[in-house]
Amino acid sequence: MAFINNETLNVFKQKANQLVNRTFDKHINLAVTGLSRSGKTAFITSFVNQLVNENSQSKLDFFNVIHQGRFIAAKRVPQKSLHVPRFAYEKSLSAFTQTPPTWPEPTHGISELRLAIRYQPEDSLLKYATDSVTLYVDITDYPGEWLLDLPMLNQTFEEWSDATNLLLTQTIRRDKAQPFLDKINQLDPFEAVDEDKLAELSAEYTELLLHFRHQLGLSVIQPGRFILPGDLQDAPILQFFPYTNFNNIDIDQYQNADDNSLIGMLRARYIEYKERVVKTFYKEHFVNFDRQIILADCLTSLNSGPESFKDLQHALNLIMESFNYGKSGIFTRLFSPKIDKLLFAATKADHVTPEQHEQLTTLLNQLVHQTQHQLSFDEIQMATLAIASVKSTKSGVGEHQGRKIPVIQGRRVGDDKLITLFPGTVPNKIPHQEFWQNKTFNYVSFAPLDAVAENQALPHLRMDQVLEFLLGDKIK
Ligand SMILES: Nc1nc2c(ncn2[C@@H]2O[C@H](COP(=O)(O)OP(=O)(O)OP(=O)(O)O)[C@@H](O)[C@H]2O)c(=O)[nH]1
Ligand SMILES: [Mg+2]
The missing domain is CATH 3.40.50.300 (P-loop containing nucleotide triphosphate hydrolases)
Incomplete structure (x- = not known):
């Protein structure tokens, strides 16, 4: 026992x-x-x-x-x-x-x-x-930028190029984008592709996207991976750009263009990007x-x-x-x-x-x-x-022209100065012109306190x- x-x-x-x-x-x-x-x-x-x-x-x-x-x-x-x-x-x-x-x-x-x-x-x-x-x-x-690519899955290269062209020619992007657009529009899309030139123009397009995001504070960045390439940095799959002159080329010739032509390679890389980068993120993660x-x-x-x-x-x-x-x-x-x-x-x-x-x-x-x-x-x-x-920040009450107003206090990023302010009113709906004209909102970046x-x-x-x-x- x-x-x-x-x-x-x-x-x-x-x-x-x-x-x-x-x-x-x-x-x-x-x-x-x-x-x-x-x-x-x-x-x-x-x-x-x-x-x-x-x-x-x-x-x-x-x-x-x-x-x-x-x-x-x-x-x-x-x-x-x-x-x-x-x-x-x-x-x-x-x-x-x-x-x-x-x-x-x-x-x-x-x-x-x-x-x-x-x-x-x-x-x-x-x-x-x-x-x-x-x-x-x-x-x-x-990165949220990766989700911005999803709609590309439903777009052909022509559709995506046209949509991007529209975006690039609207007010805020236009000034900066014009020299790039001029270059693209002068290209012969059916000439044999020069991969170095293609890499160079792709780098220029990426620079534009980085400028839009970090200098102009814009959010719609496509392809999202271009500004956050991770381990795909310098890979050919991230070397393409929208072709912005579809209105002036022969569409039959485009459909028949092979992958060794400039436009053929742009299209092929766009398709590959969707398959290998966009879809893979959705499927794996x-x-x-x-x-x-x-x-x-x-x-x-x-x-x-x-x-x-x-x-x-x-x-x-x-x-x-x-x-x-x-x-x-x-x-x-x-x-x-x-x-x-x-x-x-x-x-x-x-x-x-x-x-x-x-x-x-x-x-x-x-x-x-x-x-x-x-x-x-x-x-x-x-x-x-x-x-x-x-x-x-700390919040409290301050005085302005004899009136009590709510305030916050924090260390300003840059000079580390302790400042107290009322940053303004946040609109409770999508703001109209008036809000932008009055520009009463004043945001200051604070460091951790x-x-x-x-x-x-x-x-x-x-x-x-x-x-x-x-x-x-x-x-x-
Ligand atoms: N006052 C304040 N600022 C914040 C807070 N969270 C983030 N920030 C500011 O926002 C900046 C970006 O924050 P991160 O957490 O690095 O943002 P992220 O989304 O990880 O940025 P990436 O890694 O570049 O994509 C910080 O450097 C701060 O200046 C917060 O809770 N309060
Ligand atoms: Mg981060």
């Missing part, structure tokens, strides 16, 4: 418990996106930081699992996909812990991080079966996302003027196409994504006084829902919030509401 001693029994119990836990463990693939500089890195850093440093003083009251005292702990664990770069959490956090604190460096592609959150279940079934459950959250950071947060920096666009704002509107429109599963032929044909929750966040809300936050949320809501096409989002629950991943200790939670605005919306139902 075999005897089981206490120790063996304990090991047994432990194993049984582990097995139960494994059965009940949950998992979410959470994707974070937004155009460049919209605040993705700061957001993910704060998201992780809030959870791993959760303690009795944490400011996450709207995250129910914490409010109800069921949260046990969160930690980073090795990520799932070994072929995707790691999100550089330590590096990014160190920007906020150094003195004086700064913002993290820009990032240039996709990255991943896995978080394990242990909690006590409240769900009646789970509660009797186990003391704790782990929710694994795989967070992916990817996008289809696996369960939840998505889209960060939009409405305040910088408001500050940059009507053209920049209109462009953000246009870009959000294009981005929404990626979540339009109902009608879009692209999705029914090629992919079956499964995103069930979509959160739009207006970032950097700490740049305006608190009573403006509601207006900012309403404004983003209008931008998201203004889309001309009747999109079908039946399957997706959507919400809009105004947030600050890392709150960098105070350095935090490594185990201290970063100050924020509404990150707890973000957590509740994105994870709340999975952590019951």
